[in-house]
Amino acid sequence: MGLTAAACVLLPTAPASAAPADLVIDYECSGTGPSSIAKYAPVRLRTRLTFATDLVVGGALDLKWSLAYKDASRFTSPGYYAGGSVMNIMGNVQIAGAWQNILQPTGATTIAQGLQYDKELPLPAGISDPGLLNKPGVIKIEPKDIVVDFAPPNGEANVNDGNDIDNPRGHVITYGPGWTPFDDRPRSENHIHNDYHETSSQYAWAELKFVGTGVQYVGPRDHEGGPVEIELDGGVRGSVDPSKNAIGDPVNEVHNGGHTLWELNGLPYGEHKIKITNASTRKAWLDAFRVITNKDAVPTDFHRATCKIVSGPVSIDVTVKDRPGPSPTDTPTTGQPSPSVTPSKSPTSTPTTTPPGQNNNNGNNNHHDDRTVADRLVTVHGNVATTTPTATPKPSSGPTATNYVAAQVKKTPFGGVPSGEAPVALQQPYALLAGGSVLLLGSAAGGVVMRRRRAAHAGNRR
Incomplete structure (x- = not known):
C-alpha cells in the first residue's frame, strides 16, 4: 500500500521551453604548423552550432557543433602512415557578460586504414562541451577560431614504386634516368605489390621525400647486384651491396625480394629526403x-590548421535565469506518511524542529535557510521519491547548563535488569476469581431448579 501511494512533493517550476539556438557558421582554414594538413589552403568548412536557450543557474550550457567540408577543398595526409591516425578538432566559444569564460568543444575521429601522401582526411561528425552555469544574468555567446590537429600513429608504411593507385597525385618515388620498371612479378619473389625497378647504369638515382622518424630501403637480394650509395637530407649516410648478406658473405640468390637492405631510425619528426645512387655498372634494384x-616524437601542432570565421561576426545573447523556487503539487496520499524533519541529537542541547526560514534562537528570526528545492528533491526515473532533510540545531549563545536527573529507583531489585526503571508491580486477580465463583454458583442453582420443575411436572401427570 505504501509503495503505490502518491506523495506530495516540492517540484521546481520549469520555465517555458524556448527554441534552441542554431547558428550556421562558415570557416576558412590555413596551415599554421610546419607540415600542415591544410597544404592546399584554404580549406572551407561549414559548421552548425546549437545549444539550448532556456538556461537556469545550476544547469549546463551544452554546445554541440557539427562540421563538414563546404566544397571540394580538403585536409590531406602530410605523409605515409599505418592505420590509426587521429584527427583532433577543438573549437573556441567566448562567453562574455554576466560571467567570463572560454568553452572549448572537442572531438576526434580515428582513421582505421593506412594513409598515403595527400590522401583526403575525414572530419569528426561533431564536437561538444558542456559548461556549468553558476550565476544568473545575460551572457553573450560568440564562436571563435577552430583548431584542427593531425596525430599520426606508431607504425610503418610502404611507399611503393607503383602506379597512381599505389601513390596518388604523382607523389611517388622520383626516379632519375636509367631505371626500368618490372611489374606483375611472381608472388614467390616476395616483392611489394609484385613489382620493382632495376638499373645497371652507374650514378642512376632515385629519391623520396617523406615525413617520419625513420626510413628503410627495401629491395631484393641477388648475386648480380652491386654497391648502392645512400644519402639522407643531402648527406651520405652509408652504402649497401644487395649481392651480400648481413655479414658480408656473397649470396647465390636471384630476385629474392622483400629484404630491408638499409634503415635509419631516431630522426627528428618532420620532412626528410632519402636518395639512393647506383655506385657501379652492376645491377641495382628498388x-x-x-x-x-x-608518435611520441611528434609535436602536437606539427600538422596544425587554424580556421577563422568568414561568414561575418556571429554572436547571440542568452539570459541565464536564477534557480526557480518551489511550487507545491498536492496529490492524494494513501497510507504514506508525509515528509518530516528529524533533528539530530546533541548531548548538551535539546533541539527543536524549526520550519525553513525561521529560527527560535533567543527570539531572533533573522536566520535564512539557504537550501534550495534541489536540496529537498530527488528525481528517480519512473517514480517520485522524497528525501527527509535533517535539521542540525544551533547551540545557544549562553553557557551550557548541565541538568542532573536522579534515577527512578535508587536500587535495582535482585535479579532485575539495571535499566533505571522500577519493575511493574504484580497485580492479584481477585476480581477474576470472584466473577468465576458467581458464574459457577449460578450454574449449579439453575440445574437444581430445572430438576425440581421436571419432577413436579411428572407428578402432576400421574
Whole structure:
C-alpha cells in the first residue's frame, strides 16, 4: 500500500521551453604548423552550432557543433602512415557578460586504414562541451577560431614504386634516368605489390621525400647486384651491396625480394629526403621505401590548421535565469506518511524542529535557510521519491547548563535488569476469581431448579 501511494512533493517550476539556438557558421582554414594538413589552403568548412536557450543557474550550457567540408577543398595526409591516425578538432566559444569564460568543444575521429601522401582526411561528425552555469544574468555567446590537429600513429608504411593507385597525385618515388620498371612479378619473389625497378647504369638515382622518424630501403637480394650509395637530407649516410648478406658473405640468390637492405631510425619528426645512387655498372634494384613513425616524437601542432570565421561576426545573447523556487503539487496520499524533519541529537542541547526560514534562537528570526528545492528533491526515473532533510540545531549563545536527573529507583531489585526503571508491580486477580465463583454458583442453582420443575411436572401427570 505504501509503495503505490502518491506523495506530495516540492517540484521546481520549469520555465517555458524556448527554441534552441542554431547558428550556421562558415570557416576558412590555413596551415599554421610546419607540415600542415591544410597544404592546399584554404580549406572551407561549414559548421552548425546549437545549444539550448532556456538556461537556469545550476544547469549546463551544452554546445554541440557539427562540421563538414563546404566544397571540394580538403585536409590531406602530410605523409605515409599505418592505420590509426587521429584527427583532433577543438573549437573556441567566448562567453562574455554576466560571467567570463572560454568553452572549448572537442572531438576526434580515428582513421582505421593506412594513409598515403595527400590522401583526403575525414572530419569528426561533431564536437561538444558542456559548461556549468553558476550565476544568473545575460551572457553573450560568440564562436571563435577552430583548431584542427593531425596525430599520426606508431607504425610503418610502404611507399611503393607503383602506379597512381599505389601513390596518388604523382607523389611517388622520383626516379632519375636509367631505371626500368618490372611489374606483375611472381608472388614467390616476395616483392611489394609484385613489382620493382632495376638499373645497371652507374650514378642512376632515385629519391623520396617523406615525413617520419625513420626510413628503410627495401629491395631484393641477388648475386648480380652491386654497391648502392645512400644519402639522407643531402648527406651520405652509408652504402649497401644487395649481392651480400648481413655479414658480408656473397649470396647465390636471384630476385629474392622483400629484404630491408638499409634503415635509419631516431630522426627528428618532420620532412626528410632519402636518395639512393647506383655506385657501379652492376645491377641495382628498388622495391620500396618504408617510412617509420614514432608518435611520441611528434609535436602536437606539427600538422596544425587554424580556421577563422568568414561568414561575418556571429554572436547571440542568452539570459541565464536564477534557480526557480518551489511550487507545491498536492496529490492524494494513501497510507504514506508525509515528509518530516528529524533533528539530530546533541548531548548538551535539546533541539527543536524549526520550519525553513525561521529560527527560535533567543527570539531572533533573522536566520535564512539557504537550501534550495534541489536540496529537498530527488528525481528517480519512473517514480517520485522524497528525501527527509535533517535539521542540525544551533547551540545557544549562553553557557551550557548541565541538568542532573536522579534515577527512578535508587536500587535495582535482585535479579532485575539495571535499566533505571522500577519493575511493574504484580497485580492479584481477585476480581477474576470472584466473577468465576458467581458464574459457577449460578450454574449449579439453575440445574437444581430445572430438576425440581421436571419432577413436579411428572407428578402432576400421574
